[in-house]
Amino acid sequence: MTTNVLGVLTIGQSPRTDVTPSIQSIVGSNVEIIESGGLDSLTAESLHSVEPEDFDTVYISRLRNGESMNIGKSKLLPLLQDELTQLEKRTDIVLMLCTGDFPTLQTTKPIVYPDRVLNHMVSAILPSGTLGLIIPLEEQREKLLLKWRLNELNLYTEVASPYEESDIAGAAFALKEQGADMIVLDCMGYNEQHKSAAVKSSGLPVILPRTLVARVISEYVSEE
Structure with missing residues (x-):
């Protein structure tokens, strides 16, 4: 029986089938993993809207189709906050699937920042x-x-x-x-x-x- 729910928030698109199996094997089968992604709300046609400008902090992440893309932090943050707000309602703890820093994100549940x-x-x-x-x-x-x-x-x-x-x-x-x-x-x-x-x-x-x-x-x- 599942007794804990872990939210995994990627800055790209979910699910992160290249990462979550590693995490699941360590946290154990009693922990349910629910995934969400900062770019999940975007269509293939609108992904260009988060490409980084010259001044922006650049991140890289994986898309659902297995490709990767560069992402501008300033454009990502509002999308990431929306996904996090919804993900928290369904989970006990959240893992940010990025080693970057996100000090402006607002949370109500424990969140683990890898950095x-x-x-x-x-x-x-x-x-x-x-x-x-x-x-x-x-x-x-x-x-x-x-x-x-x-x-x-x-x-x-x-x-x-x-x-x-x-x-x-x-x-x-x-x-x-x-x-x-x-x-x-x-x-x-x-x-x-x-x-x-x-x-x-x-x-x-x-x-x-x-x-x-x-x-x-x-x-x-x-x-x-």
Whole structure:
């Protein structure tokens, strides 16, 4: 019998069949997952309305047809708030399926932001040293470096998208060569195979956000 309901809110379109099976396997079969997406209300013809302008923060996410698209944060936020407001009514806790920051979202239920979990975990494990980041888009480099500078760490980044053919292993090896002590795959789109490739090529600890936050949520919803 289901005893807890987890809302999964993606910035793209739901369902995220590339991510939620990983989460379900960790939180357990007693937890029901209900998905929603910031772009769910848009038609194929209107998706262009959320493409980023030059000034905007750029995110990338997956569409229902398996393709990916770049999204402008300022255009996404109102859509995301509408979806979150409805999703909360049907769930006990919500997971934001993005490692970006969303401080303006209003919630009435507990919500897990992966970027906060990642930041605190890295601070606890690696209070000093060198952190390597693998990120999806070159356009994200500057703002992601600024986000991670909250920690007293040397930072290096490499770009390798989780949504298309890219050299995750090569990016991880490059970060090792630059002196990284640990690597974060800084997007919820990265999967277990990406992590395995990064570990194998670098020999370093590699943090995968989707499984990390799923384990945090499993503690919250655990019956034992």
